[in-house]
Amino acid sequence: MAVGAIPAFTPMLPATSGLAGAWGATVGAGQGVQGVQGAVGAVGSATGGGDFVASLTDAASALNEADRLGRQLATGELTDVHEYMAAATKANLSVEFIVTVRDRAVEAFQEIMRMQV
């Protein structure tokens, strides 16, 4: 994951590439999310996008929880079906929240870039 390759756009772009990483890891294999959390945390402290990264880490842990329960559901260990549905809803909402914040941030950034100097 090339998080270190784009240090120019300070708080926004590392976070977005981290988000894509979270998606890829969750879709691919569940174990990857932990690594993504670590990478995102490192980038956040290095570039000062800490608050956004904290939210992103929350979203990644919500995804992780949904992933864990999904695996339990598949293996027949899960006793409460609604628990998985609630976790999936929370993961969905977290990611939607993060994507919305990212979109607004990118929008503001582009607005500034269009400014005549």
Add this chain to the structure above:
Amino acid sequence: MGLFGAIDAATSGAHVSRVWLDAISDNVANVNTDRPGDEEPFRARMVRVTSVDRRENGGVGGAAVVAIQNRGGDPALVYDPDNPIADEFGRVAKPVVDLGVEMTNLLIANRSYQANLRVIEHARDSYKSALQIGSR
């Protein structure tokens, strides 16, 4: 997680309703389970529930199952000397389960489960509406 308090509380309520449904299903399944008159009869399972203290649980309330206890009271002793499980006096103990009560509780538990899931649904809709603030 504090962000989704409503969903967490509703999930705990759904869990309580699910445990209650399990207990009711056990009671209904054993509504014809006789025992010898000198033995302990089958007793209806009752779910004991408490509320979760919001201050001690990071601002998230909800309900929790404390214990599953047996209903008290004396069983109906039926004189049936030909029954192979009858005791030395020819008595058979009927289970301490009231099918009418169990069926009523079944409706309540079912509706309670649905109500909690409806809360989750509406909480999700509310949170989604919040994401629309300021969008074009």
